[in-house]
Amino acid sequence: MTSRDDRELLRHHGDIDAEPGLLDFAVNVRLDRPPPWLHARLTGALDRLGHYPSGADEAAARSAVAARHGRPAEDVLLLAGAAECFALLPSLRPRLAAVVHPSFTEPEFALRSAGVPITRVPLAPEDGYRLRPEAVPDEADMVVLGNPTNPTSVLHPAETIRLLARPGRVLVVDEAFADAVPGEPESLAASRLPGVLVVRSLTKMWGLPGLRAGYALAEPELLAELAAHRPHWPLGTLALEAITACCGSGALAESEEAATRIAAHREVFAADLDALADVHVHGPAAAPFLLLRIAGGERVREELRGGGIAVRRGDTFPGLDTDHVRVSVRAPEENSMLVEALRGILGPGRSSTEYPVKGATA
Template identity: 65%
Template structure:
């Protein structure tokens, strides 16, 4: 467990690494834009932009989400992306928040910015970054866990997540990538009790639209929404939520998840074959890589010079500069990444003075033993 203070890297996200023109392994969005049918659904409401988003449209979106997950409409809060949900967490007024790490950093960043004490619960690579509910401080009245977790890709058993429940405690499960797991196994979206965030950004390539939703008890959602401004979710986003929750769309997402699982296995095999690359096990549409000690910063720079963007790992608490996260991509792109990794790792490392740059901009020299000074 780590009570570390906030640092600037908490708000570093993959879009910063993925500059235009680079082959993008840094951002976990699938494709460059939504499918044609979804574009058409969104475009069909553009003539309504002269009017404010309506309560009826919001109700229709909540009804669609409720039907998709077997919930009631009053157990749904439509969000301007999961990021809005994280920004609302301080309205729950937690006394102590516990955040599972390595994990998505935006919840901790939002909580710390509001002055909420945060305890980091660090998982261990030695046991596959498993969640151990007993490691969470008993006094934490808000617990945040990703499932599957970003960036490790670990899919925690639903029973382990359920075990986080305690009287007076809110358990937030970030299921941003749950629809990219075949069968959505281990999801708690259909169960009362936890607060669950879902995103439409990844599977449907809607990062620029900002659309998602929260699932929870009506009382909890009312507390979460207490400080929201009027009309927080746009008309196109409401329509996208409706469209993506319809049975045909859910079936299409599951077909895509099955394809992604196959591509992930092939990508893991291709990258594991590169000398010096360790692929950590996971189930998400991205892979966490570990490179030999002291090579990470140089390799990442050489990949960028080769036209390839990857997500740096050292801004995730519990990881270091020798970790990289890469999105699942088609075979041709993976072959290009594997070749560039092999070329970069074949270059000798000057162990007498290798350096990497921390997220706060401070350059750190690596000693021959691998330690930092």
């Protein structure tokens, strides 16, 4: 059984660490509001709120997602955010779910809450938190992992992930941050693979956490089982409009530009952080955030908070401890503010303390 304290840790998210008035490095959302073109699309849909979401709205959103990934519309399940998919996983009735950690904890919480037996598959820091398919129990009929992984920022090769797929098993790949990786090189979203369920979020790239919009991609039979107990109209008109808009060609070009820009900012940010005393940056990083290990991390988090800066605590992720924090990649001027704040707390340069983490940025 999972204790109440353990369940509360599994439900800890970055929005808890970030409060109004703090410079926010805790939440991995690129924008604090939708871009003007998306705002206009959503505003234009307001007059339709007096009616139930239409079949035409749903069909348009599904078609947009299908076209975006080169798959038939029957392979698309529209979601009220990726988190809804994790809440639906118990509908697949797994006998044993293997959850790869450290990773986003909401899938484990949903499965444990439904009484599904769980086995954790820990990835080791000395291996760079890289996926080892042989560590996943053969008897697991559901496997859940993230790519790129939150909070380690590791991007697993698609070929390695495919090794986990097999008859009688559902492989759940959380690609909530895949659109923040230039070119999405390791995504499985465009491939119909037996038993593979790919989960996508639109909230991170487009500043929509308050709206909840995402989708899942899989074989129609798997999606039907997943959605068997959903209510009528699980998505509202605005969420359907957002999905349609964010899968258009203009949006895809904008997100690719943003992903390239984020990657450039991340490399500079990582190097600046890694040069500080007692700060070690896990790398190579692929997502719009970095995993740090800081000597006295809990104290440092509190000092940063006292100085007006929020970072995401890491010890709520299985396999990490209080010395770990996750920081979002922001604009260069904001990144510099965090670096300077840490320099003031820790000192200017690399200390002699070394953590045995391979692949850390130099």
